[in-house]
Amino acid sequence: MKSKAPKSEDKTGEKAEQLPDFEQSLTELEALVAKLEQGDVPLEEALKTFERGVALTRQCQSSLRNAQQKVEVLLARNGEETIESFSDDEDVENER
Numbered sequence: 711m712k713s714k715a716p717k718s719e720d721k722t723g724e725k726a727e728q729l730p731d732f733e734q735s736l737t738e739l740e741a742l743v744a745k746l747e748q749g750d751v752p753l754e755e756a757l758k759t760f761e762r763g764v765a766l767t768r769q770c771q772s773s774l775r776n777a778q779q780k781v782e783v784l785l786a787r788n789g790e791e792t793i794e795s796f797s798d799d800e801d802v803e804n805e806r
Contacts, residue, residue: 732773739766 742763746756780796 732770735766735769739763739770
């Protein structure tokens, strides 16, 4: 049940792998949880399903962190129109 992420062209015209959006990841994660909760999945398949679920959970958490960071920046601006770059939490930790 492994779905491939859609590809799009980047600025150089090359195909770039895109992560699925939050809603797609969450929907797939919910389906995997329901499958595992049934309890009739063979062990090997259950392990693969669980592994995929962990990856989806991490994608969802990353999307939520990025959204929270954007909201915090927008609230901190107090309505001012400025351009600011958004960095991942990992980028901030690497700079310390």
